[in-house]
Every structure is written in structure tokens, then in C-alpha cells.
Amino acid sequence: MKKIDRREFLKKTGEGAAAVGAVALAASCAPKKTAENLAAGSGEKGPDVLETGKMELRTNPGNGDKVSLLGYGCMRFTMKKDADGNDVIDQDNVNELIDYALAHGVNYFDTSPVYLQGQSEEAVGIALARHPRNEYFIATKMSNFWSNDRSVAMKLYQDSFKYLKTDYIDYYLLHSLGRGGAEGFKARFEDNGVMDFLLAEREKGKIRQLGLSFHGNQEQFDQIMALHEKYHWDFVQIQMNYFDWKHADGKRNVNAEYLYQELDKRGIPIVIMEPLQGGRLANPVEGVVTMLKEHDPEASNASWAFKFVGSYPRILTVLSGMVYKEHLEDNLRTFMDFKPLSEAELSFLCDECAGIIADFPTVDCNDCKYCMPCPYGIDIPGIFKHYNSCVNGGLIAQSKDQEDYMKLRKAYLVSYDRAIPTLRQANHCVHCKQCVSKCPQSIAIPRELSRIDRYVEKLKQNTL
Amino acid sequence: MLKKIRVILAALCFIAITLLFLDFTGTLHGWLGWLAKIQFLPAVLALNVAVIIGLLVLTILFGRVYCSVICPLGVFQDVVANISRKGKKGKYSYSKEIKWLRYGIWVLFVIALVAGVNAFVALLAPYSAWGRIVNNLLAPVYQWGNNLLAYFAERKGSYAFYTKEVWLKSLPVFLVAAATLVALVILAWKNGRTYCNTICPVGTTLSFFSRFAMFRPVIDTEKCKGCHGCEKHCKAACIDSSRKKIDYSRCVDCFNCIDSCKFGAIKYRFAWTRPATPAEVPATDKAVADKTAVENGRRAFLIGSAVALTGLGLKAQEITEEADTTAFEKENEGGFATIIPKKVPQRGTPLTPFGSESLKKFRNHCTACQLCVSVCPNGVLRPSKDPARFMQPEMSFERGYCRPECVKCSEVCPTGAILKITPEEKTTWKVGTAAVDYDLCIVAKGEVEECGNCARHCPVGAIKMVRKDPDETAEHPVRIPTVNEAKCIGCGACENLCPARPISAITVSGCEVHHTV
Numbered sequence: 001m002k003k004i005d006r007r008e009f010l011k012k013t014g015e016g017a018a019a020v021g022a023v024a025l026a027a028s029c030a031p032k033k034t035a036e037n038l039a040a041g042s043g044e045k046g047p048d049v050l051e052t053g054k055m056e057l058r059t060n061p062g063n064g065d066k067v068s069l070l071g072y073g074c075m076r077f078t079m080k081k082d083a084d085g086n087d088v089i090d091q092d093n094v095n096e097l098i099d100y101a102l103a104h105g106v107n108y109f110d111t112s113p114v115y116l117q118g119q120s121e122e123a124v125g126i127a128l129a130r131h132p133r134n135e136y137f138i139a140t141k142m143s144n145f146w147s148n149d150r151s152v153a154m155k156l157y158q159d160s161f162k163y164l165k166t167d168y169i170d171y172y173l174l175h176s177l178g179r180g181g182a183e184g185f186k187a188r189f190e191d192n193g194v195m196d197f198l199l200a201e202r203e204k205g206k207i208r209q210l211g212l213s214f215h216g217n218q219e220q221f222d223q224i225m226a227l228h229e230k231y232h233w234d235f236v237q238i239q240m241n242y243f244d245w246k247h248a249d250g251k252r253n254v255n256a257e258y259l260y261q262e263l264d265k266r267g268i269p270i271v272i273m274e275p276l277q278g279g280r281l282a283n284p285v286e287g288v289v290t291m292l293k294e295h296d297p298e299a300s301n302a303s304w305a306f307k308f309v310g311s312y313p314r315i316l317t318v319l320s321g322m323v324y325k326e327h328l329e330d331n332l333r334t335f336m337d338f339k340p341l342s343e344a345e346l347s348f349l350c351d352e353c354a355g356i357i358a359d360f361p362t363v364d365c366n367d368c369k370y371c372m373p374c375p376y377g378i379d380i381p382g383i384f385k386h387y388n389s390c391v392n393g394g395l396i397a398q399s400k401d402q403e404d405y406m407k408l409r410k411a412y413l414v415s416y417d418r419a420i421p422t423l424r425q426a427n428h429c430v431h432c433k434q435c436v437s438k439c440p441q442s443i444a445i446p447r448e449l450s451r452i453d454r455y456v457e458k459l460k461q462n463t464l
Numbered sequence: 465m466l467k468k469i470r471v472i473l474a475a476l477c478f479i480a481i482t483l484l485f486l487d488f489t490g491t492l493h494g495w496l497g498w499l500a501k502i503q504f505l506p507a508v509l510a511l512n513v514a515v516i517i518g519l520l521v522l523t524i525l526f527g528r529v530y531c532s533v534i535c536p537l538g539v540f541q542d543v544v545a546n547i548s549r550k551g552k553k554g555k556y557s558y559s560k561e562i563k564w565l566r567y568g569i570w571v572l573f574v575i576a577l578v579a580g581v582n583a584f585v586a587l588l589a590p591y592s593a594w595g596r597i598v599n600n601l602l603a604p605v606y607q608w609g610n611n612l613l614a615y616f617a618e619r620k621g622s623y624a625f626y627t628k629e630v631w632l633k634s635l636p637v638f639l640v641a642a643a644t645l646v647a648l649v650i651l652a653w654k655n656g657r658t659y660c661n662t663i664c665p666v667g668t669t670l671s672f673f674s675r676f677a678m679f680r681p682v683i684d685t686e687k688c689k690g691c692h693g694c695e696k697h698c699k700a701a702c703i704d705s706s707r708k709k710i711d712y713s714r715c716v717d718c719f720n721c722i723d724s725c726k727f728g729a730i731k732y733r734f735a736w737t738r739p740a741t742p743a744e745v746p747a748t749d750k751a752v753a754d755k756t757a758v759e760n761g762r763r764a765f766l767i768g769s770a771v772a773l774t775g776l777g778l779k780a781q782e783i784t785e786e787a788d789t790t791a792f793e794k795e796n797e798g799g800f801a802t803i804i805p806k807k808v809p810q811r812g813t814p815l816t817p818f819g820s821e822s823l824k825k826f827r828n829h830c831t832a833c834q835l836c837v838s839v840c841p842n843g844v845l846r847p848s849k850d851p852a853r854f855m856q857p858e859m860s861f862e863r864g865y866c867r868p869e870c871v872k873c874s875e876v877c878p879t880g881a882i883l884k885i886t887p888e889e890k891t892t893w894k895v896g897t898a899a900v901d902y903d904l905c906i907v908a909k910g911e912v913e914e915c916g917n918c919a920r921h922c923p924v925g926a927i928k929m930v931r932k933d934p935d936e937t938a939e940h941p942v943r944i945p946t947v948n949e950a951k952c953i954g955c956g957a958c959e960n961l962c963p964a965r966p967i968s969a970i971t972v973s974g975c976e977v978h979h980t981v
Binding site: 117369372373374375376377379410411414415417418422423424427428429430431432433434450457460461462 | 623626627799800802803864867868869906913914915916917920921961963
């Protein structure tokens with residue numbers, strides 16, 4: 001009974017929230033912009049979608065939630081130094097971003113106890129608690145990676161309520177299922193009774209929707225899907241973007257096309273993570289940038305990737321980690337008055353563009369930092385990020401005989417030293433492999449570090 | 465006119481040599497490296513007969529122009545003296561040659577040179593002294609300036625400048641350089657070329673020849689009115705204007721006297737004519753003699769203080785040994801493990817650079833000028849603190865290792881202490897051998913299952929990973945590093961990249977005599 005009441009209530013308030021957002025907008029930005037347009041005498045571009053547009057909402061078939069197609073991923077925020085010199089989240093900045101997002105109809109916020117060294121939940125809780133609880137959906141996770149101990153899981157679960165300042169969680173995920181396979185799931189959730197506990201919490205309404213996030217290959221996905229009969233996953237969060245749609249490597253992960261079809265078949269709502277493939281699709285290889293810009297000179301690189309995933313109807317929401325206001329604004333322009341891509345455009349992205357990207361040897365790191373700290377002090381995500389940006393920027397030399405070799409050599413070596421302190425560079429990796437099991441992308445980190453180190457050595461010794 | 469030419473040439477030489485010590489990119493050496501090689505003592509140590517004969521002939525023909533043009537330390541003193549003289553004209557006066565000190569030091573120097581007491585030789589050698597001053601005191605400023613440019617270059621996305629780490633390579637040597645500078649500035653400020661004419665062994669050596677120079681400034685006793693103008697302008701204090709005589713052993717051919725003489729009585733001219741019998745000289749004025757005595761006393765005091773300062777510098781070495789590992793990257797917070805700075809391990813035999821051939825040869829040929837230390841891009845070379853090799857460079861691998869493609873030190877060495885080698889030759893020379901300390905090795909200790917970082921980075925494949933337990937039959941047995949001593953060349957890649965801290969588990973000891981592998 002209670003559940004139905006709440007559902008009804010949320011339905012209404014969801015619409016209310018949109019209305020409130022619209023009013024807030026009309027009051028704040030709209031008149032100013034109009035005045036500017038008049039003064040400038042331009043106006044040929046028409047009204048700004050940020051003022052007049054409406055956030056695309058998707059309905060959760062399970063409970064009728066009207067969820068904004070743009071979800072706020074809270075894995076990255078700007079940090080600042082506190083009095084003791086520690087990195088802490090810049091709360092003012094978070095408040096500002098979240099207020100702005102809510103005002104524009106974003107109502108899904110995804111966090112986890114492990115994001116930003118544990119600071120994300122608290123910061124999100126502080127920011128959201130300043131708004132009526134029925135205006136947004138909170139998603140957080142059971143991130144019990146390091147121990148199968150029940151008490152660890154219980155502590156994480158209870159802390160989430162405390163930090164998020166709430167007495168119910170809208171979307172609760174079993175964080176990062178897949179790589180452990182059925183056995184890993186058994187150890188993490190079944191043998192210790194955590195799964196039974198969470199199911200009971202769902203019954204009680206403390207958890208409104210229970211789902212999972214998935215990283216892994218096809219076999220592992222099938223194992224998780226087999227559990228749907230038993231547990232009924234209310235939703236599943238997958239990695240999907242125009243590259244992974246068809247170009248996943250198959251061993252470590254699986255084509256998003258397959259994941260989507262399997263979930264669609266079962267009618268399970270899908271939440272999308274990594275729509276930019278860890279930011280790489282926001283800055284793809286030069287050739288792809290040219291193609292995208294030729295298609296639409298004004299659209300950002302990232303907007304194509306968001307439109308791609310948003311165009312699939314089973315998608316409930318697309319998570320984007322928006323660190324800066326301009327990310328948020330760009331995404332709002334994509335998802336307000338959202339227009340899905342045509343078949344031809346979808347194919348342009350997942351066949352043509354992704355095909356080019358696949359030819360470049362980037363590392364699939366999305367800078368989640370779960371591998372850190374490396375006990376030997378190596379800046380693993382930093383090294384990959386630098387390498388990827390050089391690959392995408394066309395700064396990798398192929399041979400010392402090529403014409404611009406010396407220029408590329410200097411650019412790589414100097415920027416490498418600037419990006420990564422010498423002592424944290426790839427040549428200090430001892431292959432202890434402690435990072436490997438922590439990587440949600442299953443990157444063979446030591447092997448990739450060695451590959452980069454060998455390239456650096458060849459540059460230094462001029463033996464490329 | 466002569467003075468102008470001298471000043472221009474001196475300025476060019478001085479700036480160029482100083483830049484050699486500042487340019488860490490090594491590009492200038494291709495063009496200007498010869499300037500270090502025509503320095504007197506480096507040429508002697510390199511047994512560069514052509515340069516030695518050239519310099520001696522130059523001196524016999526034209527006097528000690530070497531001291532006024534080629535020697536950077538001499539020119540530096542002229543700069544200091546010039547500043548001190550600003551505003552007040554003619555502050556110098558004649559003083560007698562302090563023979564016992566001048567020749568005493570020279571004899572000691574020659575003995576030290578032959579006996580291989582290198583610290584003493586390097587301390588007095590003018591070119592080395594200047595090298596140390598620039599390397600220790602000026603280069604950091606230059607590099608900070610470079611780093612500032614690099615900071616802006618980075619923000620503009622330019623790769624024109626890159627950051628160079630500034631670090632104190634050796635505190636004792638830094639103090640010696642600072643003390644030398646202070647002593648020199650005081651001496652030059654007060655009395656011009658005191659160092660060159662009392663201490664400098666190169667100056668004394670050249671003086672044996674300059675007194676017979678074919679061309680030299682000569683006083684025309686007819687024209688001389690005895691105004692003492694030349695004497696007051698002589699920074700070498702070698703013009704006895706009362707007797708109208710010049711001590712050519714100390715004259716450095718600066719030509720100040722020629723310009724200062726209002727009567728045109730001094731001319732730089734061919735002097736191998738039979739000298740006229742000394743003109744009648746007025747009896748020694750008592751006042752002059754008294755003045756000279758006072759001058760001598762003051763000079764002795766100044767020299768004494770210089771020596772004392774240097775001694776203090778040496779003493780400080782023992783006290784401040786601890787403070788050497790200061791400036792180090794501050795710990796990064798949030799997501800980064802702390803990296804403990806590496807410490808210098810105990811080495812059985814010190815490591816000298818590739819191309820130095822043997823410890824003994826290196827010790828006898830190196831003049832400790834720090835030119836190789838200045839150009840080493842890998843932070844490997846630094847001056848030694850060992851009294852027997854004091855200030856001479858040695859290798860250590862806390863900051864980097866002797867990279868296979870780099871032969872910069874061998875390209876710049878002016879004394880032949882490090883002979884020129886190619887990168888290809890380098891990998892066939894053995895300067896040391898690595899050895900593993902299994903108490904520190906993280907695999908041997910059981911800290912991790914796999915490492916092998918030393919083996920992965922050995923440029924000559926001298927490190928063999930072997931089964932820790934020879935009976936183990938697992939597919940991926942635990943493997944520990946061993947050194948194939950026959951292949952190891954001692955470059956230090958393994959030591960530098962070993963994860964064990966602060967002392968590496970694999971360390972290199974030098975070979976007394978380098979040889980091919």
C-alpha cells in the first residue's frame with residue numbers, strides 16, 4: 001500500500017519538479033537573455049534551448065518514475081586543498097552544479113561510497129538535501145569490493161543513508177558485477193546473506209529499485225542475467241557508447257549491442273555509464289573529430305556520443321560525470337528537447353567513427369582510479385591519459401625515419417615529464433599485478449605500462 | 465685601442481666559457497667546446513702538446529694575454545676590480561713580488577700534480593675554480609630562470625623549454641665554490657690581480673715565459689714625467705713607476721697603463737732589442753718602501769683569510785653530510801603512495817664515467833672543473849666527497865642512470881679524463897658490476913610474486929631472472945634476479961629502477977680498470 005502511495009506521489013511531484021524548474025528558469029535567465037538578444041539585434045538563432053527547452057524524461061516501466069534522460073554521475077568533482085593540504089571536494093561548486101542541473105530538469109544522481117575516496121556521497125547528500133526529497137532520484141551502490149565480510153557491507157549500506165541524508169534510496173546497485181562471475185557473486189552477496197538483506201530492504205521500501213552495474217564479458221553477463229529469474233533486477237547499468245556498441249574486445253568486455261538486446265528482450269530498464277568511454281569520445285582521434293565537425297560544425301564531440309546512447313528507447317538515463325559548468329550546459333543542450341539520431345547517423349558513429357578509433361592503440365582506461373594508490377607510487381591513470389591523448393592527437397611516432405620524428409619525439413618526452421613526475425612513470429612498474437584485479441575495465445595494466453615504457457625507451461634511445 | 469680589443473675578446477671568451485657550464489642541453493658544446501680545451505691546465509692534463517706549445521709561444525710573443533683574455537677566472541677578477549674602481553680613479557700601487565708565497569705555492573702545486581693530490585690541484589687551478597663557481601652558484605639561478613620559461617611554455621603548449629630539476633649535488637663542493645668566490649671577490653675588489661700573481665699556478669708558470677715576452681709594454685723613460693699615473697692604474701701592481709720599471713712576470717697585458725699615460729710614455733712594442741743600461745734611478749724613497757710593507761701586510765692578511773675560508777668550507781663537509789638529501793618532491797596527497805627517496809649505497813669501488821678508462825687515470829687527469837657534472841642530463845654525475853678524489857665527479861643512480869644513448873660527459877671533458885666515446889662503444893665498456901642484495905629484493909623477501917624491473921630495463925641483458933626455488937615446477941615460478949657479471953657494464957639502470965627503497969636491492973660497484981665486455 002505504502003509503495004503505491006509513494007509511487008503516485010512521486011509521479012505527481014516529478015511533474016511538479018519540472019514545472020518548478022521551468023518557473024525558476026523563467027524567473028532567472030530568460031528575461032536577461034531576451035534583453036540581450038534585442039539589444040544585439042540578432043535573434044536569428046532562435047531561443048536558447050536552455051531557457052525554453054524541456055528535459056527529455058523516460059518512464060521507468062517498473063514503477064512509473066519519470067527519470068531525466070541525462071543523469072548526473074558523481075564520480076568526479078573539482079577538488080581543492082583543505083587546511084591540512086588534503087584534497088577535498090569543492091562543496092560550493094558541487095552545490096552550484098547540482099542546483100543548476102535540478103533547475104533544468106536533471107533528477108537522477110548516481111554516486112557510490114567509493115567515489116572520490118569516499119567523499120562523493122557526502123557531498124551529493126549535502127547538495128541534494130537543500131532540495132525537496134521528492135524532486136530527485138538517488139542512486140548509490142553496494143561497493144563491497146575489498147571484503148566479503150557482511151559487516152563491511154552493512155556499514156557501507158548504513159553509511160549511504162547517513163551521508164545522503166535520506167531514509168530511502170531510489171536506485172540501489174550491486175556495484176560492478178561480472179568479473180567475479182557467478183562464484184564472485186555468490187561470495188560477495190549470497191554466502192554472507194547480503195543479498196537476502198537487500199531483498200528484504202526492497203520489500204520494506206528502503207530500496208525502491210534494486211539493480212546492478214555490470215563490467216565483464218558475455219559469459220559473465222549471461223550468468224548475471226540467469227539470476228534475474230531469482231532476484232528480479234529492476235534495472236541494470238551497463239557501459240554503452242558508440243565505440244563499445246560493436247567494438248568491445250570480446251575477451252574483457254562485451255559489445256554493448258549484445259547487452260542492450262538482452263536487457264531489452266527482458267524489458268529491463270537500462271542505465272548507461274561511460275557514454276564517453278571514460279572521456280575518450282569527448283576527444284577522439286583527429287580523423288574522427290574532422291568527420292564529426294563536418295557533419296555538424298557546431299555540435300561538440302561529446303554531444304554525438306550522448307545522442308547515440310539517448311537514441312535507444314530502453315535507456316532510462318545516461319550518466320555523465322559533469323565536473324565543469326560547460327559540461328553540464330553542453331549536455332543539457334543535448335538532452336533538452338532531445339532529438340534522437342537517424343539510423344544513418346547511428347551507423348555513422350558506431351561503424352565509421354568507431355572503426356577509425358579501433359585502429360588506434362589507446363588504453364581503455366577511464367580514470368576511475370580504483371587501481372590507485374599503486375604501492376610503488378606509479379600514476380597509472382595519469383600515464384594512460386597522457387598516452388591516449390598523444391595517440392588521439394596524432395603525436396605517436398611510427399619510425400625514426402619519418403619526417404617529423406624529432407618533433408614528435410620531443411613533444412612526447414617533454415609532455416610525459418610534465419604530466420607525470422619521473423618517479424611515477426611507467427618504468428617503475430614492478431609487475432606486482434596488485435592493480436589488475438581492481439580494474440573494472442580488466443586492463444592488463446602492467447603489460448600496458450610496459451608497452452608505453454618500451455615506446456619511451458625507443459624514443460630516448462632513437463631506436464624506433 | 466689595444467685595451468678595447470682586449471676587453472672585447474675577453475668578454476667573448478668569458479661569456480662563452482660560462483655558457484658552457486650553464487647550457488644543460490649540450491648544444492653549445494659542439495660550437496664552443498674548444499674554449500675549455502685551450503685552457504692551460506686541462507691541456508696539460510690532456511697532454512695536449514699542441515695547445516701547451518701554442519699557449520707558451522703566445523706568452524713568449526705577447527706576454528700573459530692568456531690571463532687577460534682566455535682565463536675566465538682572470539676576466540672575472542677584472543670585472544670585480546672594474547666595479548670596485550668605479551668613481552675612484554687610480555687606487556692601485558706597486559707592490560713587490562711575494563716570492564716565497566708565489567713560488568712556494570707553485571712548487572707545492574707541481575708536487576701535488578705529480579703525486580696526485582688532486583683536491584689541492586683542483587682547488588688552485590683557475591679554470592676549475594671558475595667551473596665550480598658557475599656550476600654551483602650560477603647554474604641554479606640559470607635553471608630556475610629556465611624553469612620559469614618552461615612554466616609559461618607549458619601553459620602555451622610549447623615544448624621549447626622543459627623543466628630542469630635543480631638539486632644540490634654536493635654541499636662541501638658548494639661551500640668550496642662559495643668560499644672561493646668570496647675570497648676572489650675580496651682580493652680582486654681590494655687589489656685587482658693578487659690571486660693571479662701570488663697564488664695561481666698557471667699565472668706563475670706563464671710568468672716564467674712572459675718576462676721574456678717579445679712584445680710588452682715598455683716605459684719610455686725620456687717621455688715619463690714620473691706622475692705615477694700608470695702605477696695607479698695597474699691592477700697587477702707590477703709597475704714600479706718610481707724606478708720606471710715593469711715586472712713582466714706579473715704583467716697580464718691589460719694595457720690599462722698605456723691608456724692611462726697622459727704623456728704617451730708607455731708603448732706596447734717589440735722589446736727584444738738590447739735594453740739600454742738601466743737609467744739612473746733615484747735612491748729608494750723611504751716612504752715608498754714603508755707603503756709597500758703596509759701593502760704586503762694587508763695582502764698577506766687577505767690571502768690568509770681566503771685560505772681560512774676555504775678550510776672552513778672543507779670542515780663543513782663533515783658536519784653537513786646529513787643535509788644532502790634535502791630538496792625532494794613533496795609527497796602527493798590523495799591517491800598516490802609515498803615514494804621514499806633513494807639513498808646512496810655503499811660501493812666497493814667508486815664509479816667513474818664511461819670513457820674514463822680507470823680510476824687511477826681519471827684521478828690523475830681530472831681537474832674537477834664540473835663541466836661534465838653540468839651537462840649530465842640524468843642526474844648521475846656529482847662531485848665526490850672522498851678526500852682522495854675530492855670534487856672530482858663520480859656516478860650514482862638515485863635520480864637516474866647512465867643512459868645508453870648518452871655520451872655527453874665524454875664529449876665535453878677538456879682534460880682527457882673522460883675520453884670521447886660513442887653510444888655504440890659505450891655498451892661494450894664495463895665500468896662496474898651490479899650485485900643483488902637478496903635481503904632487500906622485494907621478490908626474494910616474498911613481498912611480491914613478480915618484479916623483474918631490473919631485468920626488463922637492463923640495456924645489455926645482463927640480468928637473468930632465475931627460479932627462486934630451483935626445484936619448483938610451477939608454470940610461473942617465483943623468479944629472482946641474478947647478474948651475469950660477464951655482460952654487466954655498470955650503467956645503473958637496475959639500481960635506479962629497483963623498487964627497493966631507500967637502498968636499492970641491486971647496486972653497482974665500480975671497476976678500478978674499465979675494460980671491454
